[in-house]
Amino acid sequence: MFDLDKFWQFFNAEMKKSYSTVAYNAWFKNTKPISFNKKTKEMIIAVESPVAKGYWEKNLASQLIQEAYAYADMEIQPKFEVAGKEGPERLVTPKPRIKTNQEILEDRRDEFAQDLQLNSKYTFDTFVQGEGNKLAAGAALAVADNPGSFYNPLFIFGGVGLGKTHLMQAIGHQMLAEKPHAKVVYIQSETFVNDFINSIKNKTQAEFRNKYRNCDLLLVDDIQFFSKKEGIQEEFFHTFETLYNDQKQIVMTSDRLPTEIPELSERLVSRFAWGLQVEITPPDLETRIAILRKKAETDGLAIDDSTLDYIASQVDTNIRELEGALVKVQAHATIEREDINVDLAKEALADLKLVQKNRGLQISKIQEVVANYFQTSTTELKGKKRVKQIVVPRQIAMYLSRELTDSSLPKIGQEFGGKDHTTVMHACDKISRALKTDAEIKAAVYDLKAMLEH
Numbered sequence: 001m002f003d004l005d006k007f008w009q010f011f012n013a014e015m016k017k018s019y020s021t022v023a024y025n026a027w028f029k030n031t032k033p034i035s036f037n038k039k040t041k042e043m044i045i046a047v048e049s050p051v052a053k054g055y056w057e058k059n060l061a062s063q064l065i066q067e068a069y070a071y072a073d074m075e076i077q078p079k080f081e082v083a084g085k086e087g088p089e090r091l092v093t094p095k096p097r098i099k100t101n102q103e104i105l106e107d108r109r110d111e112f113a114q115d116l117q118l119n120s121k122y123t124f125d126t127f128v129q130g131e132g133n134k135l136a137a138g139a140a141l142a143v144a145d146n147p148g149s150f151y152n153p154l155f156i157f158g159g160v161g162l163g164k165t166h167l168m169q170a171i172g173h174q175m176l177a178e179k180p181h182a183k184v185v186y187i188q189s190e191t192f193v194n195d196f197i198n199s200i201k202n203k204t205q206a207e208f209r210n211k212y213r214n215c216d217l218l219l220v221d222d223i224q225f226f227s228k229k230e231g232i233q234e235e236f237f238h239t240f241e242t243l244y245n246d247q248k249q250i251v252m253t254s255d256r257l258p259t260e261i262p263e264l265s266e267r268l269v270s271r272f273a274w275g276l277q278v279e280i281t282p283p284d285l286e287t288r289i290a291i292l293r294k295k296a297e298t299d300g301l302a303i304d305d306s307t308l309d310y311i312a313s314q315v316d317t318n319i320r321e322l323e324g325a326l327v328k329v330q331a332h333a334t335i336e337r338e339d340i341n342v343d344l345a346k347e348a349l350a351d352l353k354l355v356q357k358n359r360g361l362q363i364s365k366i367q368e369v370v371a372n373y374f375q376t377s378t379t380e381l382k383g384k385k386r387v388k389q390i391v392v393p394r395q396i397a398m399y400l401s402r403e404l405t406d407s408s409l410p411k412i413g414q415e416f417g418g419k420d421h422t423t424v425m426h427a428c429d430k431i432s433r434a435l436k437t438d439a440e441i442k443a444a445v446y447d448l449k450a451m452l453e454h
């Protein structure tokens, strides 16, 4: 008698041995058999998401068939259905185990280690999965297991500091762990732009093309900065075509969908949709606590649940800020020579509260403060004049409206004399970038934030 539950338990136990915890959680934990028809041999299996369905069909179905045969001389025909979230369970066979963070690092220390600028902390092992990112994490794992064939390109998009770079680099680490000779290229989109411009200046285009068109995995971070750069887009298009035709994997991240990137050429928009586009959304409280707990463990930090809970409740959208809050609490404890507890966390994060209070800030107030600061008027800020003395303050005011209020892009556009939301988006991008390169703008934004926060 073939007992489906027992078989599934056996299969899962085997899978647990063959796969890392991260992979096991992604593919097996929330997968379970629904039914088995002895006559037709059809076994219906409920999987959690379309990504998981695709992965099972392509990679795990044959293992399941083999294991059923090994377990009970049984021929089965698995069929996968995307179902609601329910209980987990278990399964079969061999496949190289995905390596742990430590093993990856050891491998990378060998003679083939490449100067990749990958952050050694950004691996699958250190990535905490939750509601907002598990689809993206599943897709990233699928790509890492099957580069160039499964989802090509993989396009990960979502808000600031939500783990896009982390996931993208995890794919790079895993590929190198499995194939230390693989050529993995990770770049910020701006590096691609600069490299391209330099290659024209220095007449080294052949080298440039060799670098980007002869790799096994190309990871391009923050691709929204290709916006409005026609020449760069043309070059990237050819890079993309070459890699794609050679079945080399391309992974990109962006803060928004390709269709929302201003002036991104139609052919790139359509190519970026050939593979899979997955969004990462802000983590829920439970995931934020899990991320903090993991980080505290890694840093050897003794911190109780109620304090973790408190910190996680203070920062709700950006994981980078969440990590920053933990560091702040830690620093406060060191300085004050006190143990970490809720009261200390409250003290350490008091200024965060101030930022939260700013959520009640009006755009008109921001316009007024910015206009005064730059000795212009709110009418000019809302107007159409395109001289530098007005354009920069206007863009800063738009940027601050985005940063310090909950207003949407269209709403901000409306408050600035009925401008289009893409104008606001462009202003925000421009100031974000200027903050890294332009000391004057950085100082102005810093001053203005201080004024608006008090």
Ligand SMILES: Nc1ncnc2c1ncn2[C@@H]1O[C@H](COP(=O)(O)OP(=O)(O)OP(=O)(O)O)[C@@H](O)[C@H]1O
Pocket: 122, 126, 127, 128, 129, 133, 158, 159, 160, 161, 162, 163, 164, 165, 166, 167, 222, 253, 255, 291, 319, 320, 323
């Ligand atoms: N799910 C997660 N588990 C553990 N750490 C995470 C997770 N998500 C994000 N982080 C951490 O949060 C920080 C910010 O993540 P990351 O830089 O990947 O964000 P991003 O989405 O690429 O941001 P940006 O839009 O600014 O490029 C990193 O230190 C990263 O390790």
